[in-house]
Amino acid sequence: MFDSIALPHRLDKDEFVALSEKLREKLLDAQFELQERKQKAILLLINGSDGAGKGEVVNRLYDWLDDHFLETLSYGEPTEEERLRPLEWRYWRDLPAKGRIGLVLGGWHHRPLSKRADGDWDRDAFGTALEEINRAEEMLHQEGVVVVKVWLHVNEEAAQRRLQKLREADGAMRRPTVIEWGEVSGKRLTRLREAALELVEKTSTGHAPWAVVSAEDKRYRDAAVAELLLQALERANAQQTAAAEPPPAAVARSVDLPRASLVSSLDLSQQVDRETYAERLEALQRRLSELTTAKSFSRRALVSVFEGNDAAGKGGAIRRVRAALDPRRFRVDGIAAPSDEELARPYLWRFWRRAPRLGHIEIFDRSWYGRVLVERVEGLCSRDDWMRAYTEINDFERQLTRARIAVVKFWLAISPEEQLRRFEAREAQPTKRYKLTPDDWRNRDKWPAYEEAVNEMIDRTSSRHAPWTLVEADDKRLARLKVLERIVERLEADG
Amino acid sequence: MFDSIALPHRLDKDEFVALSEKLREKLLDAQFELQERKQKAILLLINGSDGAGKGEVVNRLYDWLDDHFLETLSYGEPTEEERLRPLEWRYWRDLPAKGRIGLVLGGWHHRPLSKRADGDWDRDAFGTALEEINRAEEMLHQEGVVVVKVWLHVNEEAAQRRLQKLREADGAMRRPTVIEWGEVSGKRLTRLREAALELVEKTSTGHAPWAVVSAEDKRYRDAAVAELLLQALERANAQQTAAAEPPPAAVARSVDLPRASLVSSLDLSQQVDRETYAERLEALQRRLSELTTAKSFSRRALVSVFEGNDAAGKGGAIRRVRAALDPRRFRVDGIAAPSDEELARPYLWRFWRRAPRLGHIEIFDRSWYGRVLVERVEGLCSRDDWMRAYTEINDFERQLTRARIAVVKFWLAISPEEQLRRFEAREAQPTKRYKLTPDDWRNRDKWPAYEEAVNEMIDRTSSRHAPWTLVEADDKRLARLKVLERIVERLEADG
Numbered sequence: 001m002f003d004s005i006a007l008p009h010r011l012d013k014d015e016f017v018a019l020s021e022k023l024r025e026k027l028l029d030a031q032f033e034l035q036e037r038k039q040k041a042i043l044l045l046i047n048g049s050d051g052a053g054k055g056e057v058v059n060r061l062y063d064w065l066d067d068h069f070l071e072t073l074s075y076g077e078p079t080e081e082e083r084l085r086p087l088e089w090r091y092w093r094d095l096p097a098k099g100r101i102g103l104v105l106g107g108w109h110h111r112p113l114s115k116r117a118d119g120d121w122d123r124d125a126f127g128t129a130l131e132e133i134n135r136a137e138e139m140l141h142q143e144g145v146v147v148v149k150v151w152l153h154v155n156e157e158a159a160q161r162r163l164q165k166l167r168e169a170d171g172a173m174r175r176p177t178v179i180e181w182g183e184v185s186g187k188r189l190t191r192l193r194e195a196a197l198e199l200v201e202k203t204s205t206g207h208a209p210w211a212v213v214s215a216e217d218k219r220y221r222d223a224a225v226a227e228l229l230l231q232a233l234e235r236a237n238a239q240q241t242a243a244a245e246p247p248p249a250a251v252a253r254s255v256d257l258p259r260a261s262l263v264s265s266l267d268l269s270q271q272v273d274r275e276t277y278a279e280r281l282e283a284l285q286r287r288l289s290e291l292t293t294a295k296s297f298s299r300r301a302l303v304s305v306f307e308g309n310d311a312a313g314k315g316g317a318i319r320r321v322r323a324a325l326d327p328r329r330f331r332v333d334g335i336a337a338p339s340d341e342e343l344a345r346p347y348l349w350r351f352w353r354r355a356p357r358l359g360h361i362e363i364f365d366r367s368w369y370g371r372v373l374v375e376r377v378e379g380l381c382s383r384d385d386w387m388r389a390y391t392e393i394n395d396f397e398r399q400l401t402r403a404r405i406a407v408v409k410f411w412l413a414i415s416p417e418e419q420l421r422r423f424e425a426r427e428a429q430p431t432k433r434y435k436l437t438p439d440d441w442r443n444r445d446k447w448p449a450y451e452e453a454v455n456e457m458i459d460r461t462s463s464r465h466a467p468w469t470l471v472e473a474d475d476k477r478l479a480r481l482k483v484l485e486r487i488v489e490r491l492e493a494d495g
Numbered sequence: 496m497f498d499s500i501a502l503p504h505r506l507d508k509d510e511f512v513a514l515s516e517k518l519r520e521k522l523l524d525a526q527f528e529l530q531e532r533k534q535k536a537i538l539l540l541i542n543g544s545d546g547a548g549k550g551e552v553v554n555r556l557y558d559w560l561d562d563h564f565l566e567t568l569s570y571g572e573p574t575e576e577e578r579l580r581p582l583e584w585r586y587w588r589d590l591p592a593k594g595r596i597g598l599v600l601g602g603w604h605h606r607p608l609s610k611r612a613d614g615d616w617d618r619d620a621f622g623t624a625l626e627e628i629n630r631a632e633e634m635l636h637q638e639g640v641v642v643v644k645v646w647l648h649v650n651e652e653a654a655q656r657r658l659q660k661l662r663e664a665d666g667a668m669r670r671p672t673v674i675e676w677g678e679v680s681g682k683r684l685t686r687l688r689e690a691a692l693e694l695v696e697k698t699s700t701g702h703a704p705w706a707v708v709s710a711e712d713k714r715y716r717d718a719a720v721a722e723l724l725l726q727a728l729e730r731a732n733a734q735q736t737a738a739a740e741p742p743p744a745a746v747a748r749s750v751d752l753p754r755a756s757l758v759s760s761l762d763l764s765q766q767v768d769r770e771t772y773a774e775r776l777e778a779l780q781r782r783l784s785e786l787t788t789a790k791s792f793s794r795r796a797l798v799s800v801f802e803g804n805d806a807a808g809k810g811g812a813i814r815r816v817r818a819a820l821d822p823r824r825f826r827v828d829g830i831a832a833p834s835d836e837e838l839a840r841p842y843l844w845r846f847w848r849r850a851p852r853l854g855h856i857e858i859f860d861r862s863w864y865g866r867v868l869v870e871r872v873e874g875l876c877s878r879d880d881w882m883r884a885y886t887e888i889n890d891f892e893r894q895l896t897r898a899r900i901a902v903v904k905f906w907l908a909i910s911p912e913e914q915l916r917r918f919e920a921r922e923a924q925p926t927k928r929y930k931l932t933p934d935d936w937r938n939r940d941k942w943p944a945y946e947e948a949v950n951e952m953i954d955r956t957s958s959r960h961a962p963w964t965l966v967e968a969d970d971k972r973l974a975r976l977k978v979l980e981r982i983v984e985r986l987e988a989d990g
Binding site for chain 2: 352358
């Protein structure tokens with residue numbers, strides 16, 4: 001989950017100045033509209049490691065927003081007054097009225113996380129607490145309170161550096177410091193990280209997903225949080241005008257913060273020469289054949305998902321996998337438009353009906369990820385629909401893996417230039433021309449929207465049980481070998 | 496929870512014939528409309544103890560509905576085919592298309608219940624499974640599949656009698672019998688009951704609440720299930736016409752099945768004479784004073800909720816409680832229309848802000864139950880809103896009790912005749928006339944709607960941690976003593 005966080009996220013000073021001008025103007029407009037309508041309240045929960053700069057973000061938001069309709073709700077150790085009341089009381093006490101924005105530090109996620117990291121709570125007790133939080137946030141959603149959840153992330157080194165600075169500055173009374181997490185080191189740190197991941201996974205709902213924001217660069221951090229708040233404000237205002245969800249175009253990003261993207265960070269220049277390829281291919285196919293015909297495989301199964309840019313070579317890669325398999329035991333599903341039968345049921349139904357029996361292999365050429373890719377980008381479903389799909393898909397894949405079906409997912413990535421070359425080659429070749437449709441050209445124009453959707457998909461569905469593998473596919477040989485290697489690896493690991 | 500189930504629920508033959516005529520006509524109309532529109536599918540999950548007659552209900556529904564658009568989905572031990580797939584696969588495989596109705600026997604709740612009753616799963620593992628079910632049902636709801644959940648209840652004797660009969664009939668091949676729960680006796684039965692209650696509590700959501708139906712009388716049972724299905728059909732059809740929730744009047748019950756009601760089953764003729772009253776009152780007030788001024792009470796608190804018919808004597812009962820309390824440590828909250836401040840926030844906020852500190856007592860003259868009483872009956876909120884309120888209220892009260900605040904709830908019940916007498920007396924007496932408003936007279940006309948709301952409220956919110964106490968209030972002395980006794984009992988138990 002959220003692997004993209006490790007990428008560099010920064011803004012230089014000029015970029016930041018230009019952006020903050022824009023952000024400020026739009027934030028104020030949106031905030032006044034919220035205040036005028038008095039139909040929704042916004043709670044922005046700012047969480048994250050110590051030293052990530054939660055307080056600084058709040059200060060920046062005060063600069064950019066109108067502080068008359070803004071309040072900071074900051075929670076630490078319970079006060080005397082709070083200790084005499086139920087734990088939940090202080091959050092209720094401070095709930096902002098409709099039309100207002102609350103910036104929450106140390107919110108309701110803090111205690112379960114802490115308990116879990118300290119080892120006071122086992123996984124199930126932690127899960128129970130998170131479910132109670134989900135019910136409460138669902139209730140807030142239904143009652144017109146928009147919950148926006150941000151996790152500020154810094155790597156540990158950076159965090160320690162900043163904490164040290166804060167401590168030194170403290171002596172000079174520069175700023176009161178709250179070290180929320182206590183001494184964080186070694187085992188506790190590991191547990192805290194694991195718990196935080198679990199928290200983000202289990203409490204990301206359709207209406208209140210977590211956003212994980214890189215906080216290494218302060219300018220990027222502040223702009224990214226402000227942008228999330230702006231989006232929430234604009235959605236809240238739009239929902240008040242129209243009863244129906246506005247078309248996605250209307251809530252498209254109104255400020256352009258550069259995205260760090262896993263997909264665009266790939267090195268697509270790598271190549272494999274012909275001889276190495278032939279040799280490796282044969283060895284891998286032989287191994288795959290062994291693994292899938294072994295007796296032990298009759299108690300397991302494999303689902304392999306192929307997604308990627310148009311013309312990225314999914315078909316070619318699938319053929320190389322298929323060639324190694326017993327034809328009685330695999331099926332390749334090309335997923336195109338759903339049938340009438342399928343449209344009459346929940347979108348996952350068409351994939352459930354294709355779930356393989358034990359001992360079998362199901363290969364999906366495109367898949368359930370259409371929901372968060374094409375359906376999202378083309379506006380075929382609402383934001384709530386594709387947002388909740390991440391959780392639904394994670395549940396679905398967990399149910400498969402729990403039943404001993406390995407789920408191996410590939411994103412085949414090519415550069416726009418390579419795609420253009422391939423499109424043109426297809427056009428020129430009569431036997432391949434059928435593969436190219438006007439849709440393919442149209443999709444090219446939406447490259448940035450697709451890239452954003454792909455990146456979010458990978459961040460939100462690369463779960464422990466079913467991680468994504470990103471495949472550099474400008475070189476087809478390299479791509480095919482990587483796909484086969486990964487499948488073999490996974491089957492060997494499952495033993 | 497669902498205490499009303501113990502009341503007699505029956506229909507005589509003539510009632511049944513008249514009712515079934517009506518049900519059949521309306522069911523067919525509604526079913527055809529569903530089929531025409533093809534926007535929603537219905538899943539009716541029929542669960543319950545062995546011998547409750549689940550199969551018979553299905554047969555009856557086949558008589559009353561058009562079997563072209565109806566299917567039975569029955570699950571027992573997994574077949575060979577099913578064992579080779581994930582557990583969830585068979586339910587997905589059988590999911591009916593939009594426009595159709597599926598009758599589900601042995602649905603997805605069966606396995607967790609069984610595991611829990613067998614002691615294979617602890618409370619937390621059970622909870623985790625139930626949460627996964629909730630997420631799946633939420634997804635179905637979002638995708639246009641209406642889930643209706645029925646639990647058929649018979650007392651154990653009746654169940655054993657019927658099972659015996661079925662076993663004997665089996666020899667003659669009269670009907671295939673599935674004994675779902677295996678040998679149910681002693682410890683396992685107790686655990687099964689506890690688990691079933693927990694299941695019903697934890698998986699009753701706003702859009703898919705459980706209905707517990709008395710199955711002692713077959714005619715009543717069949718009519719009640721059919722009525723639930725009819726309501727679901729009519730709601731589904733209504734939602735397709737208007738985007739907004741239709742006003743509650745439009746989905747009012749269209750068939751009149753007589754209700755068994757906890758409230759109307761009370762014996763209101765009991766009386767207490769003046770001397771006994773004076774003596775007991777003094778003793779109880781003294782004891783209450785002791786309990787609430789004891790040192791140990793400084794680590795606890797009390798919330799007492801008074802609800803009841805208009806003129807049932809809530810004020811008088813509250814005064815008798817208040818008289819025993821230290822004025823620095825209690826507050827009486829008369830709950831009338833919410834303030835602007837309160838309207839700008841979720842409905843529970845006004846009650847959370849009144850949560851007592853430890854060592855204190857908060858008395859609510861009317862309460863958060865307004866949501867499921869007046870707001871429901873007057874159509875001030877949608878069905879989804881008051882349906883989800885049961886869960887929200889149970890969560891709220893659990894959070895209070897977890898913080899060592901005892902929650903003691905009273906429903907003061909009077910007969911319509913006694914209410915009329917009191918209204919007339921108030922009108923006649925100038926000092927009391929202000930207590931009577933035109934609303935009171937209007938509410939009298941809605942007696943049956945209120946009674947249904949009250950009964951459902953008690954059934955769904957009489958939780959282990961905060962049960963309701965029903966108070967026979969035609970005799971004011973009796974009512975006041977019972978209230979004091981119950982509070983004293985509860986504080987002594989916690990002591």
